[in-house]
Amino acid sequence: MAADGADANAGESVDEAARADGGGDALLAVEGLTTVFHTDKETIRAVDDVTFSVEEGETLGIVGESGSGKSVTARSILGLIDSPGVIESGSIRFRGDELTGDNWDAHRGDISIVFQDPSNSLNPVYTVGNQIRETLRIHQGLRGQEAREEAVRLLESVGIPDARRRVTEYPHQFSGGMRQRAVIAVALACDPDLLVCDEPTTALDVTIQAQILELLDDLQEREDLAIVFITHDMGVIEETADRVNVMYAGEMVESAPVGELFDRPQHPYTRGLLASIPGRTVSGDRLPTIGGEVPTPTAEATDCRFADRCPEAFDACERVHPEPVRVGPDHTAACLLHEEGYDHDLDSEARPAGEPPDGDAVADGGDRA
Amino acid sequence: MSRNDASTASETATESEASGSGGATAEAADSTVSADDPLVEVRDLRKYYDDDGFLGDDPVKAVDGVSFDIRRGETLGLVGESGCGKTTLGRTILGLEDATGGEVVSDGRDVARLSGTQLREWQRDAQMVFQDPEASLNDRMTVGEIVREPLDAHDWETASERRRRVFELLDLVGLNEEHYYRYPHQFSGGQRQRVGIARALALEPEFIVLDEPVSALDVSVQARVINLLEDLQEELGLTYLFIAHDLSVVRHIADRVAVMYLGDIVELGDTETVYGDPAHPYTLSLLSAIPGSHTGTDRDRVTLRGTPPSPRDPPQGCRFATRCPAKVRPDEFDDLSGTAWERIDALHTVLRERANTETGLTERLKRRLGLAADASDIDEVVADLFERDPDVAGDGSARNDLLTESARSAIEDAVQFARRGEDEEATAVLRETFGSVCNHERPERHAVGDDGRVSACVRHTDEYEDPRSVVDRRFADD
Numbered sequence: 001m002a003a004d005g006a007d008a009n010a011g012e013s014v015d016e017a018a019r020a021d022g023g024g025d026a027l028l029a030v031e032g033l034t035t036v037f038h039t040d041k042e043t044i045r046a047v048d049d050v051t052f053s054v055e056e057g058e059t060l061g062i063v064g065e066s067g068s069g070k071s072v073t074a075r076s077i078l079g080l081i082d083s084p085g086v087i088e089s090g091s092i093r094f095r096g097d098e099l100t101g102d103n104w105d106a107h108r109g110d111i112s113i114v115f116q117d118p119s120n121s122l123n124p125v126y127t128v129g130n131q132i133r134e135t136l137r138i139h140q141g142l143r144g145q146e147a148r149e150e151a152v153r154l155l156e157s158v159g160i161p162d163a164r165r166r167v168t169e170y171p172h173q174f175s176g177g178m179r180q181r182a183v184i185a186v187a188l189a190c191d192p193d194l195l196v197c198d199e200p201t202t203a204l205d206v207t208i209q210a211q212i213l214e215l216l217d218d219l220q221e222r223e224d225l226a227i228v229f230i231t232h233d234m235g236v237i238e239e240t241a242d243r244v245n246v247m248y249a250g251e252m253v254e255s256a257p258v259g260e261l262f263d264r265p266q267h268p269y270t271r272g273l274l275a276s277i278p279g280r281t282v283s284g285d286r287l288p289t290i291g292g293e294v295p296t297p298t299a300e301a302t303d304c305r306f307a308d309r310c311p312e313a314f315d316a317c318e319r320v321h322p323e324p325v326r327v328g329p330d331h332t333a334a335c336l337l338h339e340e341g342y343d344h345d346l347d348s349e350a351r352p353a354g355e356p357p358d359g360d361a362v363a364d365g366g367d368r369a
Numbered sequence: 370m371s372r373n374d375a376s377t378a379s380e381t382a383t384e385s386e387a388s389g390s391g392g393a394t395a396e397a398a399d400s401t402v403s404a405d406d407p408l409v410e411v412r413d414l415r416k417y418y419d420d421d422g423f424l425g426d427d428p429v430k431a432v433d434g435v436s437f438d439i440r441r442g443e444t445l446g447l448v449g450e451s452g453c454g455k456t457t458l459g460r461t462i463l464g465l466e467d468a469t470g471g472e473v474v475s476d477g478r479d480v481a482r483l484s485g486t487q488l489r490e491w492q493r494d495a496q497m498v499f500q501d502p503e504a505s506l507n508d509r510m511t512v513g514e515i516v517r518e519p520l521d522a523h524d525w526e527t528a529s530e531r532r533r534r535v536f537e538l539l540d541l542v543g544l545n546e547e548h549y550y551r552y553p554h555q556f557s558g559g560q561r562q563r564v565g566i567a568r569a570l571a572l573e574p575e576f577i578v579l580d581e582p583v584s585a586l587d588v589s590v591q592a593r594v595i596n597l598l599e600d601l602q603e604e605l606g607l608t609y610l611f612i613a614h615d616l617s618v619v620r621h622i623a624d625r626v627a628v629m630y631l632g633d634i635v636e637l638g639d640t641e642t643v644y645g646d647p648a649h650p651y652t653l654s655l656l657s658a659i660p661g662s663h664t665g666t667d668r669d670r671v672t673l674r675g676t677p678p679s680p681r682d683p684p685q686g687c688r689f690a691t692r693c694p695a696k697v698r699p700d701e702f703d704d705l706s707g708t709a710w711e712r713i714d715a716l717h718t719v720l721r722e723r724a725n726t727e728t729g730l731t732e733r734l735k736r737r738l739g740l741a742a743d744a745s746d747i748d749e750v751v752a753d754l755f756e757r758d759p760d761v762a763g764d765g766s767a768r769n770d771l772l773t774e775s776a777r778s779a780i781e782d783a784v785q786f787a788r789r790g791e792d793e794e795a796t797a798v799l800r801e802t803f804g805s806v807c808n809h810e811r812p813e814r815h816a817v818g819d820d821g822r823v824s825a826c827v828r829h830t831d832e833y834e835d836p837r838s839v840v841d842r843r844f845a846d847d
Binding site: 175232 | 450451557559587588589590591592593595596599614615616617618620621622654655657658659660661670672673674676715718719722723746749750
């Protein structure tokens, strides 16, 4: 189910210290979040020292390829990390209250999540109405006729026509797009302030995707929702987000307002990502590519994780881990190109001119086993 | 940045249009419609699945009367929403599915009806690359065995020759010799797709059906596989049928594009012309739904309502009529506003969905016994649509001017049926009253422009306004 099923204990376990700090104005403030997965062989640092915040009513886009740590970030915010995963360090504050250290119950229902595949998010043996009413009962204490009316209202609010009848139907009687609408209705049933959407339109057709994006836009305006929107699709990000964080191998490599990011990307990875989207180049040309693959981070970073795929990498990139630096108003990038004191111009010219950094096909065919 | 790209793209578009019209005159001299040499000719191809349900259900018409040519050496893109029959069409052309009707002609053979040696020959000439590299490679075979399998199956040369051929193929797709002994699970998604491509190339085919070959890949990996496919095509003179739901990928790779809706191709033409100036209302809506600014179209989004109807029971007349933003409206209702039409369409959709719901036994029983609570809900739907105005809170009378007298009485008739649970009849009333040529006639294909583009919409005849201006006007209304 979209909303997490655990019972809403009234939140008295709020960390006093965190409350005293106040935590600024941001609705959600994530600082130095590190989520790791312990396996027999190694420890995978799926999210590594990530910091960002979400303001009320804002849409924050998180974009990256598979394995970049987007979804683990989303699950960390919701407290949905299960063994062998663990939030190793960092803080997640909602309205100034610290959530890590098992304090999610304090804000159960204030944060909701919508997953990628609507068919897996709904229970096939209960009616859609049933599943909305369950959330209403747990999070808002509504029962009986009141809950039934509210369930119909919610289905109507996500644009499902004939809601009074639809509420009695089972998920298999809904089409894919309708199902995702129903999932969103369940997510809204706990009256959240923050909606985390993890690739909510990836399983849908482009026409249905357009409907769902329009719906999320409406809802945000109507209910003043803040949204964290996770996707690998740059086009979707461009359309939905106010700000964008670009993730690579567990780290946040660039963060900027959406227009700024698309017009003036400052990290070589972001530039490569934008260039490799078909349709941005004149058709007939070869697509620019990034060689190699997203590495799986297993140790704390001592270098730039993008260095061996980076067309602009120089010596220092192998030795120094870049921290995010300001590269414009409200725009940060974690890349040594933007740090003073590195003699990168000379080095980058030392590369054999004209050689593509990846060698294209061969790079993908390289030894990875 | 993206705006510059867009303008460059449109410049290229005009260029290709210009050269296209030049080509048209040259073709006219040749006195054939298409001077290009077709590799595969698909004629009125049908593929129905009937599942022999004991209730005698209608068959699923996955592909329903499709005709087009695939020219030698081109990449033909095939796009459409899921369930429109793209994959079935690809598989039927290759003979992986038995065609219900129609023919697929290549080099004078009807390949849909081949058997024996001839079929084996066609299977060498035509190959397929599948979407999911996880599922389409056998995890218990080494990559070498996987790529060699088609050679073994067709008894190609000697064993050592086969082996040499496999190494050659691995090299061709950017893998190397040591990968021969590895298993698919040791590879990344991009590499697995390369293995799939190597296997498809093993028997030196002329024609490859690529079914969503890059959909499961990340964008940076996807770009490399697309480049590989383009290189291979050039090197080996391949012909591609490229099936994808990602419209940007198709724009990049395809020379021509076919747009499919509910079992039929509604528009077919040169990629840049179709993307730059879509003719069919469906193409227009589909392209406008691509997110982001890099699409090269500055037009407003035309959001389609609902989902495609079931291919088991496609709408009569034009298949797209139930969702079409440019549907022809009968003259007698000329004075209805855009909002009124939107509400009427919404009611129609609700009734149609009700009529099509597959009801369980208990539900039917309840309805027989009058226990079902939902038959009268229709009043609420009607009230929501026509009486209450969601924009004017609490004012019930604000919407009385929405409908004309005749429209109101027709809706009243339909609602009468719906109250008794006779949703079929209710739908029929609405279709009769508010329907038009779109609901009665399956539209023919019309040539649009002078570069061989076709589009199946009645609005391309002189009798009606063209789809583009209708959509622009209707969407400006609201």
